[in-house]
Amino acid sequence: MSATPHKDANAALPALDVVLVAFDGVEPIDLAGPASVFSKAEALRPGRYRLHLASPDGGPVRSNAGLCLAVDGALSHAPTPPDTVIVAGGDAAGVRAAIHARLAPDWLAGVAPRTRRVASVCTGAFVLAAAGLLDGREATTHWAACEQLQVLYPRVQVRRECIYVRDGPVWTSAGVTTGIELALALVEDDLGREVSMDIARALALPLLRDGGQAQLSPMLQAQAAASRRLRDLPAWIATHLQDDLSVAALAQRVSMSPRHFARSFAAEIGCTPARYVAQQRLQAAEQLLRRTQWPQERIAGHCGYGSVDALQRAFVRRHGVPPQAWRRRSGP
Structure with a gap:
């Protein structure tokens, strides 16, 4: 289903660069869900968003489902500074490798002070934590990984019951499909509730939940x-x-x-x-x-x-x- 654009609604507003961060072992829905939300927002408000998919080294990534995903380039070549960064989650081995390689955490630590907001989907919160972006902040991740996040990064105030959490410029969401609701909240923050509801209807969501809802339905x-x-x-x-x-x-x-x-x-x-x-x-x-x-x-x-x-x-x-x-x- 395609949305009907609102002509010239944001004609005077600059385009916002949204960078999606992927790595080997990434969960495809963590990328596709937010990407679909922002692409539909762009259809409703033409010229408002530019999407970029980046990997730490610029090479293609292989998802945890075995899909090979081409990217636009390396994080070092992403628009600087971006308006919004969203770090996807993935399997444990992929997240560990992304953290240990340091390319993603170091890039995030460097770009975050100049970025309006940084977000994560699912276990992407571990990458934000490794970059020091969750220190002293409330955050969440997939319900099955909340305890591990708290143990590995004790300075994070883990909210186990939420589907997404906003703490200042940092947003984190729970597992997998909650990335769609996180992205809808980001769009609502930019363009208003009417646009986010139009997108939710286009995606045939049964319900648009707020961040305080329980992870386990x-x-x-x-x-x-x-x-x-x-x-x-x-x-x-x-x-x-x-x-x-x-x-x-x-x-x-x-x-x-x-x-x-x-x-x-x-x-x-x-x-x-x-x-x-x-x-x-x-x-x-x-x-x-x-x-x-x-x-x-x-x-x-x-x-x-x-x-x-x-x-x-x-x-x-x-x-x-x-x-x-x-x-x-x-x-x-």
């Missing part, structure tokens, strides 16, 4: 624990919050008796159907409060609450404050 964990009969239900619930989600209605959907369904759901998913539905509705309302300026009436209707009072009661029970106070505290 509760919905995915619920699906993993469920039997074949119930495994599609968590995702269906999340996209039908305005529907009748009573035990009777859900049981009918999966062709089970209400009693058998309630027992099976609790055993496989780990909580009652009513509690799961309440959690999904509250999470959806939190997202809308953070990322939109919708009034409470619209949020309540969109998330399946019968009234604004029901929405407010849910927030007071969970957070101790009503939605508007929670919104001011959390920010859009």
